[in-house]
Amino acid sequence: MIEIVDVYKTYKTGDLSFTALKGVNLKIQQGEFTSIMGPSGSGKSTLMNILGCLDRLDRGKYRLNNKDVSNMGDNELARVRNKEIGFVFQNFNLLPRMTILENVELPMIYGGVSSKDRRERALSALEKVSLTKWIKHRPNEISGGQKQRVAIARAIVNAPSFIMADEPTGNLDSQVSLEVMKIFQDLNEEGSTIIMVTHEPDIASYTKRLVKVKDGLIIADEKVKNRIVIKDN
Template sequence: MIEVRDIIKTYKTGDLNFQALNGINLKIDFGEFTSIMGPSGSGKSTFMNILGCLDSEYEGKYFLNNKDISNFKDDELAYIRNKEIGFVFQAFNLLPRISILENVELPMLYAKVPSKERKKRALEALEKVGLEDRVKHKSNEISGGQKQRVAIARAIVNRPKFIMADEPTGNLDTKSSLEIMKIFQQLNDEGTTIVMVTHEPDIARYTKRIVKFKDGDIVVDEPSKDRMIL
């Protein structure tokens, strides 16, 4: 599903060059649930920006769903971000002045899905994350854990096969974090491929595979030891 070959990322500041990724090779198959870990400055965030088609300025090859997207233009990458990748962020990124239902509908607006179908699919997504009784609430009227569940509903509403989660439990308490990981495990059991950045080893244990970055290189790539199932 996801394969990168010899990915090099160099940041240029004036006359100085800093190589953030040193030729990364990685393959993630359909149905995997992978944690990306590493200290600040390790290259993991740079790598995730490339995987999420948020950064196209790199050397090497990136294949997504068997397509070489390395040289795609901005509008082609925008289409992939909307249709093929679901994003979940640490800060939720919900709009506070519209309802939860309307927040979940937003990706479908950009995809020009008809109104009736948008509402149907948004309701189905909110039911999947256990928030069907909160559809009229606004984001400032619900808890942090519920906000992240809304964000997951928004991520899955266009039915992507690939979800990218960036520190999705970073702002949550332990109980809410486990609720989020349970939803991710359920989505993964249904066939969704998930790649998740986390700095928490306890959270990584709920994934199937752990990849660790250090100084722009992958230094660990192994199955999750003592994996936890919720």
């Protein structure tokens, strides 16, 4: 479903250059729950940005659902991001003036979905994260854990090919982090493909596959040992 082949990415600032990815190869199949880990400067964020079509590779190939996205134009990439990828960020990225419901509806507005369908799909997504009672509230009226659940609802509302989560528990305490990871595990059990960037080994232990990045290269790609499955209360 997702495949990158011999991918290179170099950033240049004046006369200085830094190669963040050095010929990376990675394949992720539908239904996987994969964490990407690595120290600061390892290339994991660059890898995430390329997988999420937020940045362009310099050399190599990226195929998503048998489509080569490596050389797509900006408009095509925008459509891929909207239709194929659901994003969950550490800082939530919710719009403060919009209600919870309106924040979840936003990707569908860009996708041209009718207002009736938008509302139905947004309510369904919010029900999956147990937030239907909060739809008229704004982001500053809810907790950090609730904000991240809104972000997850927004990520799944377009039924994307995969969810890209960047440090989704980074701003949350341990108990709320557990609740968020339970949601991700439930979504994965329902068939969602999830790629999660994290620097926390305990958070990676809730996923099924661990990819370790160092100095712009994948140094390990393995099944998560002693995986933790969060039980229903």
